[in-house]
Amino acid sequence: MHAIAxxxxxxxxxxxxxxxxxxxxxxxGGVPLPLIPKGKGTQCVExxxxxxxxxxxxxxxxxxxxxxxxxxxxxxxxxxxxxxHVSVDSAGRSIxxxxxxxxxxxxxxxxxxxxxxFQCHATTPDSGSRPPPATxxxxxxxxxxxxxxxxxAATRGAEMVSAGEGSQ
Amino acid sequence: xxxxCNSGRKSRSGEYHSPERxxxxxxxASAAALTLVPGVAFVSLAGARPPYQPVSDEHRWGMLIDxxxxxxxxxxxxxxxxxxxxxxxxxxxxTDAQWIRKVTVxxxxxxxxASLPLIQHCKHPPCVDVCPTGASFRRADxxxxxxxHICIGCRYCxxxxxxxxxxxxxxxxxxxxxxxxRGKGTVESCTLCVHRVDAGGERIPACAEACNAEGHRAxxxxxxNDPESELSQSLAQYASEELRSDLGLNLGVRYRGL
Numbered sequence: 026m027h028a029i030a031x032x033x034x035x036x037x038x039x040x041x042x043x044x045x046x047x048x049x050x051x052x053x054g055g056v057p058l059p060l061i062p063k064g065k066g067t068q069c070v071e072x073x074x075x076x077x078x079x080x081x082x083x084x085x086x087x088x089x090x091x092x093x094x095x096x097x098x099x100x101x102x103x104x105x106x107x108x109x110h111v112s113v114d115s116a117g118r119s120i121x122x123x124x125x126x127x128x129x130x131x132x133x134x135x136x137x138x139x140x141x142x143f144q145c146h147a148t149t150p151d152s153g154s155r156p157p158p159a160t161x162x163x164x165x166x167x168x169x170x171x172x173x174x175x176x177x178a179a180t181r182g183a184e185m186v187s188a189g190e191g192s193q
Numbered sequence: 194x195x196x197x198c199n200s201g202r203k204s205r206s207g208e209y210h211s212p213e214r215x216x217x218x219x220x221x222a223s224a225a226a227l228t229l230v231p232g233v234a235f236v237s238l239a240g241a242r243p244p245y246q247p248v249s250d251e252h253r254w255g256m257l258i259d260x261x262x263x264x265x266x267x268x269x270x271x272x273x274x275x276x277x278x279x280x281x282x283x284x285x286x287x288t289d290a291q292w293i294r295k296v297t298v299x300x301x302x303x304x305x306x307a308s309l310p311l312i313q314h315c316k317h318p319p320c321v322d323v324c325p326t327g328a329s330f331r332r333a334d335x336x337x338x339x340x341x342h343i344c345i346g347c348r349y350c351x352x353x354x355x356x357x358x359x360x361x362x363x364x365x366x367x368x369x370x371x372x373x374x375r376g377k378g379t380v381e382s383c384t385l386c387v388h389r390v391d392a393g394g395e396r397i398p399a400c401a402e403a404c405n406a407e408g409h410r411a412x413x414x415x416x417x418n419d420p421e422s423e424l425s426q427s428l429a430q431y432a433s434e435e436l437r438s439d440l441g442l443n444l445g446v447r448y449r450g451l
Contacts, residue, residue, distance in 0.1 A: 094247035145376030160281035
């Protein structure tokens, strides 16, 4: 009995090692590393070790410049990251870059770092081309909008007739 | 946007990369363009800001809304805005985002009814005064924005705004437009289509574009600081007013025909 159990353990170990070996890139020296989908082009906007370590610094700097000063350079823009690194499925549609196994999530889940960018930012270059499910076109089939008056919105002596007018 | 050549007309602040050189080149280009093709208004040549150059107070973007041209029952501007920014709602008008809305007002004394879209962009915005984090700010070119990266969703700005211009995002969103990030727990409002403004060229805000497409042409967008702009000339020629002018907020959006 002991011999069979020992054999089973050994077999399990062998299978585990074999599976791990499949996930390990050749030059990793035995440590399993994430397999990151390759981006478009040959080279990132920064050398790979630099962008790996400091991409969040570039993005943070760019976000403030863009938001407050209207600087719209593309080099460190999050939209450009997504454009270059997004994968396309067999139907030709972009896969959200934060989906499991995609460019951002692969490393972030490996490193155990949560990523907040995509609560607000688009995850594909063609995001928003159609309404998400369970939403309606705002103002369609709705009358008014809960705002009964805007204080003194018009000239003195005027009264509010309707707000949100033009609803279908 | 309608914008005549005016490089070098004013001093610019906060420029990168040798402002003297650019001013010289810009001035030279404007002069050359004007000399070569007289009588042709070069809309985007001098108005376009290179992407690396920060905004300055050289421009102040604004709008003139003519209530006489605005058709009752038309909501093209609102639809244009919704489609541009992906402001899809949940059928809950009390909480769904509104960056622009149509309002109908009637003068009690005369019975005159005016229909007008509401957007503002104050020069002295109360929302900026009350913001505890600095998320609510006025850009140098007059566009009032929310930096959602540092907005904590306290909604003081919504309480402070006399025009109820701001909305709060109550629910998790998906399918945001790449140029219009929006997210749960932050306040948002009209950006005057800042992505279009920054792109330069002749693109005007989506509401004004939709209004023009309907043939009403009730919304005139332009540069308040440029005396040559169609907007400034129109404002100088005909009477207009701002809503609640008693508050002294100096609005970027003015109205006619109320």
